[in-house]
Every structure is written in structure tokens, then in C-alpha cells.
Amino acid sequence: MxxxxxxxxxxxxxxxxxxxxxxxxxxxxxxxxxxxxxxxxxxxxxxxxxxxxxxxxxxxxxxxxxxxxxxxxxxxxxxxxxxxxxxxxxxxxxxxxxxxxxxxxxxxxxxxxxxxxxxxxxxxxxxxxxxxxxxxxxxxxxxxxxxxxxxxxxxxxxxxxxxxxxxxxxxxxxxxxxxxxxxxxxxxxxxxxxxxxxxxxxxxxxxxxxxxxxxxxxxxxxxxxxxxxxxxxxxxxxxxxxxxxxxxxxxxxxxxxxxxxxxxxxxxxxxxxxxxxxxxxxxxxxxxxxxxxxxxxxxxxxxxxxxxxxxxxxxxxxxxxxxxxxxDDMLIVKGVNVFPSQIEMVLLKNGLTSNYQIIVDREKYSDTLEVRVEMTPEFFTDTLTDLAQKEKDVVAQLKSVLGIYADVKIVEPKSIVRSEGKAVRVIDRRNLYQG
Amino acid sequence: MTIKQISIFAENRPGGVLNVVQALAGVSVDIRALNVADTKDYGIIRMIVSDAEKAEKVLAENGGVFIVNDVIGVRIPDAPGGLSAVLSLLAKKGVNVEYLYAFINTSGSNACVVLRVNDNEYAQKVLVDAGMSLLTDDDIKKL
Known part of the structure; x- marks a missing residue:
């Protein structure tokens, strides 16, 4: 039939x-x-x-x-x-x-x-x-x-x-x-x-x-x-x-x-x-x-x-x-369109830098999104409570802009690998594309 | 009367603190007191140093992220109950302590407690009114 x-x-x-x-x-x-x-x-x-x-x-x-x-x-x-x-x-x-x-x-x-x-x-x-x-x-x-x-x-x-x-x-x-x-x-x-x-x-x-x-x-x-x-x-x-x-x-x-x-x-x-x-x-x-x-x-x-x-x-x-x-640089994570520029906008708005890296992976067939960004003096404070709150705000804003959860990890300055002076923005470990 | 505290951001990884203390040692800055607060991913190294300006300069050259802020240093008797006198006073007056750490002054019989509070001005007044002795940056240099 x-x-x-x-x-x-x-x-x-x-x-x-x-x-x-x-x-x-x-x-x-x-x-x-x-x-x-x-x-x-x-x-x-x-x-x-x-x-x-x-x-x-x-x-x-x-x-x-x-x-x-x-x-x-x-x-x-x-x-x-x-x-x-x-x-x-x-x-x-x-x-x-x-x-x-x-x-x-x-x-x-x-x-x-x-x-x-x-x-x-x-x-x-x-x-x-x-x-x-x-x-x-x-x-x-x-x-x-x-x-x-x-x-x-x-x-x-x-x-x-x-x-x-x-x-x-x-x-x-x-x-x-x-x-x-x-x-x-x-x-x-x-x-x-x-x-x-x-x-x-x-x-x-x-x-x-x-x-x-x-x-x-x-x-x-x-x-x-x-x-x-x-x-x-x-x-x-x-x-x-x-x-x-x-x-x-x-x-x-x-x-x-x-x-x-x-x-x-x-x-x-x-x-x-x-x-x-x-x-x-x-x-x-x-x-x-x-x-x-x-x-x-x-x-x-x-x-x-x-x-x-x-x-x-x-x-x-x-x-x-x-x-x-x-x-272009669009990523599809959990079926949702994600542009690095959307993430960058949130980071900059919060006093972080454009030295960031987006790491997409797939654990047990479900996509994960991690944003690593370098710490700045504007973002840094001396109390853990303030810092945790600021991080939470960034996560919430990313969720609102992207529609999905992103894990945010703040790292030391200059610790994100650069190629020809620019941070390597996206690392997609899923190997989804064939041929 | 407050003292300068330097807080440095450090990732949780081998050598995270080492890098900072080496830089300070390189310019003969002495660390008077040190405290590390840590989370799963990173730590905040807080310190009172012999020469804050010199420390700032070398840390900036080192490329790390740090901030300098004013905290309160109080002399307390190096004896049981010394710290509780300070804390019960602050609690009674409604001062919230974000964090604190203490160090012993080896040249005298005093201990010192470093206080980070929600309202520096008010906390200083409370302590001074109660007859407590606060540290200045000059005191730190001379320790």
C-alpha cells in the first residue's frame, strides 16, 4: 500500500x-x-x-x-x-x-x-x-x-x-x-x-x-x-x-x-x-x-x-x-535556536566580557549548554553571597533570552583559549553533522 | 577607621592561590592575614597585606581580577571570650557580619579580627563607642 x-x-x-x-x-x-x-x-x-x-x-x-x-x-x-x-x-x-x-x-x-x-x-x-x-x-x-x-x-x-x-x-x-x-x-x-x-x-x-x-x-x-x-x-x-x-x-x-x-x-x-x-x-x-x-x-x-x-x-x-x-554561527540546542550574540549581549549587560566560550555537549542524548566567561573587576565582589546572586541573575537572563537553561561558569581572565587573539566562541562536542 | 582588604578571584585548580602569593612575595609584600572562601568552581582569596598599594600594582601586572575594599580590623584580647565580646556587641546593635577572619599579632598579646559588615560607618561607631580599638592601615604596616 x-x-x-x-x-x-x-x-x-x-x-x-x-x-x-x-x-x-x-x-x-x-x-x-x-x-x-x-x-x-x-x-x-x-x-x-x-x-x-x-x-x-x-x-x-x-x-x-x-x-x-x-x-x-x-x-x-x-x-x-x-x-x-x-x-x-x-x-x-x-x-x-x-x-x-x-x-x-x-x-x-x-x-x-x-x-x-x-x-x-x-x-x-x-x-x-x-x-x-x-x-x-x-x-x-x-x-x-x-x-x-x-x-x-x-x-x-x-x-x-x-x-x-x-x-x-x-x-x-x-x-x-x-x-x-x-x-x-x-x-x-x-x-x-x-x-x-x-x-x-x-x-x-x-x-x-x-x-x-x-x-x-x-x-x-x-x-x-x-x-x-x-x-x-x-x-x-x-x-x-x-x-x-x-x-x-x-x-x-x-x-x-x-x-x-x-x-x-x-x-x-x-x-x-x-x-x-x-x-x-x-x-x-x-x-x-x-x-x-x-x-x-x-x-x-x-x-x-x-x-x-x-x-x-x-x-x-x-x-x-x-x-x-x-x-552562520547559530546553534540548535534542545531544538532551540541559539546565537552566540544573544549570550554575549547578556554577559556584557552584566559587566562580564566578550571573552566567553559556549560549550555544547550531549549527555545521555540530551543537549547541555555551558557558558564559560572570564571574570571582570566589574562583576567581581568580595562576598560569596553577592557573587552567587550575580551569577544567578545571569543564568536567569540567559534562560529568558534563549528559552533554555545554560550553566554559567566564571573563569580567570585569559584562561579561555584564543586563536589569533580572539576567543574560540563555540565548542560543539556533539558531532552531529555527518558528511 | 578601616583597613584595606584585597580580594582576588581564583579558579578552583592546582596552583590557584600559589600564583597570587608568589607575585606578592616577588615584591616583598607580606601577608598579614589570609582567608579563602570557596565554592564548587572558584574561590575568593581575601587578604590584609603589609603594603596594599604595592600589592595592587603587582596584582594588576599579574593580570588577575581583584578588588580592594575597606574592612574593619578590631584588636581583641588573645584569650577565651575575646571574639564573642565583639560579636555580641554587633549582634545587639543589629550589625550583620558578612564574613570575618582573625589573626594573631605575634609581637603583642592581641589578636585581630577582620570584619566585613553590611554598614561600615555604623559598625565602626558601635565598636568605638564601646571602647574597642580599631586598626588603621598604618598599624598594619607596622605589625
């Missing part, structure tokens, strides 16, 4: 798909040019008019949009419809503490949900399944996205959100969950608990859809063994919609981009030049169907490869590899 949610779209012949993309792109360019001053200005500066875009072959003429632009246009600068037409926001952290807010009309939510439904069906989901969603709910797109997809498929949805492992396992067993949606690190953690508590024969899971952070093939096999499931990768970003921008099929050799909604390009991150299929570079997305917050040629900063090699699942949509790295 073939597993498609929308077979006519997912297996659409390539020529027809390109034609559909072209039509939608032309309409979308017109929509943003007419309704968003930012795009109008950018396109005018680049000397491109909506009439110059006849189809996807002209996409490269459009200027890029970057995360900094999103920050600068916060909150309404990129809104392409009246606010009264919007029904939801989702949000993710920006580069300097200011958040990125994405708006959705009901149409935008529906297409996002559809994308997630495709991922669930590709993982074997049907209306008879019980789908346990333990991504965070709220501003983070993980929970709402998979929740919406699960509804579309008609699964019984368990909107668990993240955390409370005892309750997760209780519902997993008692309500016989068959599909698990969460971050891969949480899936590993659940897997470990399932094994330790002897639940493996009692649970009914068959598949898992895991995304929002990088994970290795080794981790996949480990999760699959511990939970007795097949584990599928899913990719997405709030700026473009959320999870479900692309998803894995049973072949598990890359994620099909939902090309009827999002056009993917690979560019040279230094020159911006579009690279041919199969070459490694930065992934760029254009939303061609979103109404409220359509991003045109958004630079994701994820480094990956696109492939049009025929897939055994029958889908015609292009496949992207797992991200192999970043072209």
Missing part, C-alpha cells in the same frame, strides 16, 4: 509540478510586491519588477531575505495581508534577542497542517493511529504543527507537549500510542526509559517523526531499537511555516520538500550564486502559497544537498539531505 496523504500532488509529474510552482511564484511575487513595502523596495533596488518573473527560471532574479531582515521588520514589517485576516502567530528567537514572529491566516495554517499530515502518512499514519505529540506547544512550531497534521490525518491526537516523562510513558502504554512525534533527543531519552522500565513489549509504537534538531544515523538506529519503531526525520523552520517543510519517506534517504508550497534552492553562501543539483551549499526557501508571511528566497543558513534522484516511494518532490552544518 502506498502511503500518500495527497497522492496527486506528492507524485505529480515533474513538468506539471514545475508549471504549478511557476504559476504560484508569479502570483506570489505580485502579492508581496503589492502588499509589502519591504519587498517592493528590495525589488526596486535590485531593478526587478513583478513582470520580470515569468516562472521558476526567473527566481534567481529576486533578492534574498535574511534573518536580520526579519528582525529589522519585527513585528509587522513583512505582513502581506491585513492583520485582521491572521489567526495565529508562532515565534522563534532571532540573532540578538529580538524574536522572529511569523503570522498565519487560516489558509496558511491549513497548508502547514497538510504538510505535516503528509509526513505522518509517509511514516505509516492512518486515521486508526494514536499520535503522541511531545514537541513543545506554544510559540514553538513543533507541537502545533504535528498536532494539526495529526488532526488532518484523523489520528487520535495526544497533545502531550514536552516533559513529564512518567506521564508520557503512562499514556504511551495505556492509550496505545502508535506514532511518536518529538525531538530525537527526547525520543532517545524515552527509549532509554522504555528499556529500563521493561515497557518495550507493552507499548504499541510503530513509527516516530523526529525533528527540530540535528541527529545522526547512529542515533536513529538506537532510537529504532529501543522503541521498536521506524524513525523518520522531519525538517522545517518557523520562518517558512514550521515542521513539515520537508519530511522523510520509508526510504529514509533524505527529506522530500513539499515543493507545491516551498521552492528550494541551493546557493553558494559566499557569492549567492545558485548551485546545480547535487552540490553542497546553503538552502534557500521561497514560500509560494503562504498568504500572511511569505518569505521570498529566505536564506536558512543550513548547509545541505538537494537530489532529484528517483525515489522508490514514488514521490517526485526533490529530496534534501540532513543539514550538514550552518553558514
Amino acid at each position: 502506498k502511503r500518500y496523504y495527497q497522492p496527486e500532488i506528492e507524485t505529480m509529474p515533474l513538468e506539471q509540478l514545475r508549471e504549478l510552482q511557476s504559476q504560484r511564484l508569479v502570483a506570489q511575487v505580485k502579492h508581496v510586491y503589492e502588499n509589502v513595502e519591504f519587498y517592493r523596495k528590495r525589488m526596486d533596488e535590485a531593478g526587478v519588477k513583478p513582470e520580470d518573473i515569468h516562472g521558476i527560471e526567473d527566481l534567481h532574479k529576486l533578492p534574498f531575505i535574511e534573518k536580520d531582515d526579519l528582525r529589522d521588520q519585527y513585528p509587522y514589517g513583512l505582513l502581506a495581508v491585513p492583520l485582521s485576516d491572521c489567526v495565529r502567530i508562532q515565534s522563534t528567537s532571532g540573532t540578538t534577542g529580538r524574536r522572529v514572529v511569523a503570522f498565519y491566516t487560516q489558509h496558511d495554517i491549513d497548508l502547514w497542517d497538510e504538510c505535516c499530515a503528509r509526513a505522518i502518512v509517509a511514516a505509516g499514519g492512518t486515521k486508526d493511529d494514536v499520535c503522541q505529540v511531545c514537541y513543545g506547544y506554544g510559540l514553538f512550531t513543533g507541537g502545533p504543527g504535528l498536532n494539526g497534521g495529526s488532526h488532518k490525518v484523523g489520528c487520535l491526537t495526544l497533545p502531550m507537549s514536552s516533559g513529564n516523562t512518567d506521564r508520557q510513558l503512562m499514556f504511551m502504554e495505556d492509550l496505545e500510542a502508535t506514532i511518536l512525534c518529538c525531538t530525537p533527543s527526547y525520543a532517545s531519552y524515552l527509549g532509554e526509559n522504555v528499556v529500563e522500565r521493561g515497557l518495550k513489549d507493552k507499548i504499541k509504537l510503530k513509527a516516530g517523526i523526529f525533528g527540530a534538531e540535528a541527529w545522526t544515523e547512529e542515533m536513529r538506529r538506537d532510537i529504532e531499537n529501543k522503541l521498536g519503531i521506524k524513525a523518520y526525520d522531519i525538517y522545517g523552520l518557523t520562518e517558512i511555516s514550521g515542521p513539515g517543510v520537508s519530511f522523510e519517506c520509508e526510504e529514509q534517504t533524505g527529506m522530500h520538500v513539499n515543493e507545491d508550497h516551498f521552492i528550494a534552492e541551493i546557493i553558494n553562501p559566499k557569492t549567492g550564486e545558485v548551485l546545480p543539483e547535487g552540490e553542497k551549499g546553503e538552502l534557500v526557501f521561497t514560500s509560494i502559497t503562504k498568504e500572511a508571511f511569505p518569505l521570498m528566497r529566505y536564506r536558512t543558513r543550513d548547509i545541505c544537498v538537494l537530489s532529484r534522484k528517483k525515489c522508490s516511494c514514488g514521490r517526485t518532490h526533490v529530496k534534501m539531505s540532513k543539514p550538514m552544518g550552518r553558514s
Whole structure:
């Protein structure tokens, strides 16, 4: 049995798909040019008019949009419809503490949900399944996205959100969950608990859809063994919609981009030049169907490869590899975007220095974040109570800015390793990126 | 009347304190009193030295983080009950002691206690009014 949610779209012949993309792109360019001053200005500066875009072959003429632009246009600068037409926001952290807010009309939510439904069906989901969603709910797109997809498929949805492992396992067993949606690190953690508590024969899971952070093939096999499931990768970003921008099929050799909604390009991150299929570079997305917050040629900063090699699942949509790295300094820790600049801002505000180091590690499949920073006379005091309080304040501010806990360790001046005079900012010990 | 205390930040690792005392020895600064407060990750080395200015200079050259602040030094009889007289007085007057440490003056029969309190002015007044003898920086130099 073939597993498609929308077979006519997912297996659409390539020529027809390109034609559909072209039509939608032309309409979308017109929509943003007419309704968003930012795009109008950018396109005018680049000397491109909506009439110059006849189809996807002209996409490269459009200027890029970057995360900094999103920050600068916060909150309404990129809104392409009246606010009264919007029904939801989702949000993710920006580069300097200011958040990125994405708006959705009901149409935008529906297409996002559809994308997630495709991922669930590709993982074997049907209306008879019980789908346990333990991504965070709220501003983070993980929970709402998979929740919406699960509804579309008609699964019984368990909107668990993240955390409370005892309750997760209780519902997993008692309500016989068959599909698990969460971050891969949480899936590993659940897997470990399932094994330790002897639940493996009692649970009914068959598949898992895991995304929002990088994970290795080794981790996949480990999760699959511990939970007795097949584990599928899913990719997405709030700026473009959320999870479900692309998803894995049973072949598990890359994620099909939902090309009827999002056009993917690979560019040279230094020159911006579009690279041919199969070459490694930065992934760029254009939303061609979103109404409220359509991003045109958004630079994701994820480094990956696109492939049009025929897939055994029958889908015609292009496949992207797992991200192999970043072209900026963003880290993904516990599924959350972390920029060194956000951390630096908090440190400087508290009288500490820009001589700091961020150490990311993974203990028992869960990410840890440590910030080592050199002591300064401004921060230092002679009493332990004051010093402990100041440290606590820094930890609390980091938690508030980043959304996750960071362990702060204050070290002696000049003790952080420098390379060519500059402190080595990030040490990522997780070795997540392969190839 | 207060005395200068130097507090130095030191990570918890072999040689953390050594580096500091070596620097002071190098310029013939004598440590009159020393106290180390430690946490899991770091310590604060607090000291009263024979020449605070000289010590500051060499510590700055040494590249470490330190601060200098005023603390109260009180002479107490080097006998049982000497310290409790001071502390009961401060407690009675509502002075909160953040930390304290003591040292013995080998040339006399006095001990000295170094007090870090929440309100230096008020604590000094309380002590002087009760007839206690406070140390000055000059006294420290001459010890």
C-alpha cells in the first residue's frame, strides 16, 4: 500500500509540478510586491519588477531575505495581508534577542497542517493511529504543527507537549500510542526509559517523526531499537511555516520538500550564486502559497544537498539531505535556536566580557549548554553571597533570552583559549553533522 | 577607621592561590592575614597585606581580577571570650557580619579580627563607642 496523504500532488509529474510552482511564484511575487513595502523596495533596488518573473527560471532574479531582515521588520514589517485576516502567530528567537514572529491566516495554517499530515502518512499514519505529540506547544512550531497534521490525518491526537516523562510513558502504554512525534533527543531519552522500565513489549509504537534538531544515523538506529519503531526525520523552520517543510519517506534517504508550497534552492553562501543539483551549499526557501508571511528566497543558513534522484516511494518532490552544518554561527540546542550574540549581549549587560566560550555537549542524548566567561573587576565582589546572586541573575537572563537553561561558569581572565587573539566562541562536542 | 582588604578571584585548580602569593612575595609584600572562601568552581582569596598599594600594582601586572575594599580590623584580647565580646556587641546593635577572619599579632598579646559588615560607618561607631580599638592601615604596616 502506498502511503500518500495527497497522492496527486506528492507524485505529480515533474513538468506539471514545475508549471504549478511557476504559476504560484508569479502570483506570489505580485502579492508581496503589492502588499509589502519591504519587498517592493528590495525589488526596486535590485531593478526587478513583478513582470520580470515569468516562472521558476526567473527566481534567481529576486533578492534574498535574511534573518536580520526579519528582525529589522519585527513585528509587522513583512505582513502581506491585513492583520485582521491572521489567526495565529508562532515565534522563534532571532540573532540578538529580538524574536522572529511569523503570522498565519487560516489558509496558511491549513497548508502547514497538510504538510505535516503528509509526513505522518509517509511514516505509516492512518486515521486508526494514536499520535503522541511531545514537541513543545506554544510559540514553538513543533507541537502545533504535528498536532494539526495529526488532526488532518484523523489520528487520535495526544497533545502531550514536552516533559513529564512518567506521564508520557503512562499514556504511551495505556492509550496505545502508535506514532511518536518529538525531538530525537527526547525520543532517545524515552527509549532509554522504555528499556529500563521493561515497557518495550507493552507499548504499541510503530513509527516516530523526529525533528527540530540535528541527529545522526547512529542515533536513529538506537532510537529504532529501543522503541521498536521506524524513525523518520522531519525538517522545517518557523520562518517558512514550521515542521513539515520537508519530511522523510520509508526510504529514509533524505527529506522530500513539499515543493507545491516551498521552492528550494541551493546557493553558494559566499557569492549567492545558485548551485546545480547535487552540490553542497546553503538552502534557500521561497514560500509560494503562504498568504500572511511569505518569505521570498529566505536564506536558512543550513548547509545541505538537494537530489532529484528517483525515489522508490514514488514521490517526485526533490529530496534534501540532513543539514550538514550552518553558514552562520547559530546553534540548535534542545531544538532551540541559539546565537552566540544573544549570550554575549547578556554577559556584557552584566559587566562580564566578550571573552566567553559556549560549550555544547550531549549527555545521555540530551543537549547541555555551558557558558564559560572570564571574570571582570566589574562583576567581581568580595562576598560569596553577592557573587552567587550575580551569577544567578545571569543564568536567569540567559534562560529568558534563549528559552533554555545554560550553566554559567566564571573563569580567570585569559584562561579561555584564543586563536589569533580572539576567543574560540563555540565548542560543539556533539558531532552531529555527518558528511 | 578601616583597613584595606584585597580580594582576588581564583579558579578552583592546582596552583590557584600559589600564583597570587608568589607575585606578592616577588615584591616583598607580606601577608598579614589570609582567608579563602570557596565554592564548587572558584574561590575568593581575601587578604590584609603589609603594603596594599604595592600589592595592587603587582596584582594588576599579574593580570588577575581583584578588588580592594575597606574592612574593619578590631584588636581583641588573645584569650577565651575575646571574639564573642565583639560579636555580641554587633549582634545587639543589629550589625550583620558578612564574613570575618582573625589573626594573631605575634609581637603583642592581641589578636585581630577582620570584619566585613553590611554598614561600615555604623559598625565602626558601635565598636568605638564601646571602647574597642580599631586598626588603621598604618598599624598594619607596622605589625
